[in-house]
Amino acid sequence: MAVRLLALEVSDLCLGKPALRSLPVTATIAEALSALKNSDDNFLSLWNCDHTKKTNSGFETEECKCVGKVSIVDVICYLCRDENLLSPSTALNSPVSVLLPKIPHLVMHVEPSSSLLEAIDRILQGAQNLVVPIKTRLSSSSLRRKQQQKLSAATTTIHDGREFCWLTQEDIIRFLLSSIGLFSPFPALSIDELGIISTDIITIDYNSPASSALEPIYRALTTQTSIAVVDEDEGILIGELSPLALDCCDETVAAAIATLSCADLMSYIDCRGPPEDLVRLVMSRLKQRGLDTLLHQFTNSTNSLGPVLSSSSSSDEESGGATMCRSGKYSRSLSYSARMVRRAEAIVCHPKSSLVAVMIQAITHRVNYVWVIEEDCGLVGIVTFCNMLKVFREHLEDMA
Numbered sequence: 001m002a003v004r005l006l007a008l009e010v011s012d013l014c015l016g017k018p019a020l021r022s023l024p025v026t027a028t029i030a031e032a033l034s035a036l037k038n039s040d041d042n043f044l045s046l047w048n049c050d051h052t053k054k055t056n057s058g059f060e061t062e063e064c065k066c067v068g069k070v071s072i073v074d075v076i077c078y079l080c081r082d083e084n085l086l087s088p089s090t091a092l093n094s095p096v097s098v099l100l101p102k103i104p105h106l107v108m109h110v111e112p113s114s115s116l117l118e119a120i121d122r123i124l125q126g127a128q129n130l131v132v133p134i135k136t137r138l139s140s141s142s143l144r145r146k147q148q149q150k151l152s153a154a155t156t157t158i159h160d161g162r163e164f165c166w167l168t169q170e171d172i173i174r175f176l177l178s179s180i181g182l183f184s185p186f187p188a189l190s191i192d193e194l195g196i197i198s199t200d201i202i203t204i205d206y207n208s209p210a211s212s213a214l215e216p217i218y219r220a221l222t223t224q225t226s227i228a229v230v231d232e233d234e235g236i237l238i239g240e241l242s243p244l245a246l247d248c249c250d251e252t253v254a255a256a257i258a259t260l261s262c263a264d265l266m267s268y269i270d271c272r273g274p275p276e277d278l279v280r281l282v283m284s285r286l287k288q289r290g291l292d293t294l295l296h297q298f299t300n301s302t303n304s305l306g307p308v309l310s311s312s313s314s315s316d317e318e319s320g321g322a323t324m325c326r327s328g329k330y331s332r333s334l335s336y337s338a339r340m341v342r343r344a345e346a347i348v349c350h351p352k353s354s355l356v357a358v359m360i361q362a363i364t365h366r367v368n369y370v371w372v373i374e375e376d377c378g379l380v381g382i383v384t385f386c387n388m389l390k391v392f393r394e395h396l397e398d399m400a
Helices: 001-005 029-037 072-079 081-085 089-094 116-124 140-148 167-180 209-223 251-257 262-268 277-290 292-303 308-309 333-342 356-366 387-400
Strands: 022-024 043-049 052-055 056-062 065-071 107-109 127-133 162-168 202-205 229-231 236-241 369-373 379-384
Touching: 001 116, 001 387, 022 029, 029 043, 029 065, 029 072, 043 127, 043 162, 052 209, 065 072, 065 236, 072 081, 072 089, 072 251, 072 262, 081 089, 081 236, 081 292, 089 292, 089 387, 107 162, 116 167, 116 387, 162 167, 167 387, 209 229, 209 236, 209 262, 209 387, 229 262, 229 379, 236 262, 251 262, 251 277, 251 292, 262 277, 277 292, 356 369, 356 387, 379 387
Parallel strands: 022 043, 107 127, 202 229
Antiparallel strands: 043 065, 052 056, 127 162, 229 236, 369 379
C-alpha cells in the first residue's frame, strides 16, 4: 500500500474533477464579477492566451497559461479602496489583472505524471492551486461542442484544445485522510506534540473599524486563512472575519466594510441576512460621507433583499434549512450550503486535539485552517493544511 501511495500521480487525484472554468486576463472586473455570481465556484482562473510572441526569427506559438485566480473577495477589497468608493462603476471597468496579487507562484502548472510528493512540495513552496491538464485531448467534434456551450461572461474551459482542472490543499488533505491508516500512529498524536500550531496569526480587535481589516483580509486571502476577531484586553477569541464568509456576499458589502466596526460587520454578514438596524446605519454613514453613488447601489441591493431583511431574526429551520448568499440567492449545492452555516463563527480545537480530529474538522467545515484555543477561549494559534502537509511530507519521505 505504501509503495502504491508513493507511485501515485496527480492525474489520479484529478479523476472526476470538473474542467476548470476560466476568464481571459484581459477581461474587466465587471465581467469577472458577473461570472463569479453565476458560478458555484469560489474562484475563477485567469489565463493569458496570447499565442504569438515576436522573436528575431519571426513569430512563434506560446501555450495558454493560468496566471492566477480571482474571487468575490478580491473584488470587494478593490472596491473598498478610498478612490473606488467614490466611483464603483469606474472601478468595475478596470482590467481584472489589477486584482492579481504580487505574490508569485500562488497558482502553478504541474504535469499529470507528477507524483504526490512533488504536488505537496509545490504547495509547501507557496502554491495554493495546482493546474493539471486533463489527459484526454478533445476531438474536433468535442471541441466544437464545448465551444458552443453557453458560459457566463465569456468564460471557457478550453485552452489549446485541452481542458484543465486544479488541485487544492483540501484535495490532497482529503486523499491523505482516506489513507490515514498507512501513517499510524502519528495522526493520533496531538497537534501540540507534533509542533504544528502556528502563532503567526492575523488578529484584529472587535471594536476596530472594519475598514482597518482590509489589509488583513487581503493577507488572509493570500494565505488561505482568516482573521481572528478578539478582545485584545482579554486575549479571547470572539469570532472571525474570513474571506470565505465575505465570498458569500456581493460587492455591495464594501459599503458595510467602509462604515461599520468589525463586531458589526460580523453581524452584517451573518448567514440569515443583514439586520435592518445595521442596514440603516450603513446608509446613514454613507450619506454623511457623501458617497452618493455607493449609497444608491447599496440601497438598490438591500431593497432586493426585502424578505431576507424582515426575517433576519428567524431561525434557519423556518426556511427549511435553506441559507442565503450573494444578494439573497439560495445556495445551489449542498457543499456550498455547508459553507454558509457558520459565517462569523470560528472553527476551533484545543492543543491536545489529535491531528486526525483536526483534519476531519477542517474538511467538514470546508476550511483550510482551525483556530487553537485554551479552555478559557484564550487564543493560542492556528493549524493550517500547510502545517499538516509538512508532517505528512516527512513521513512520506521516510516511506520512500
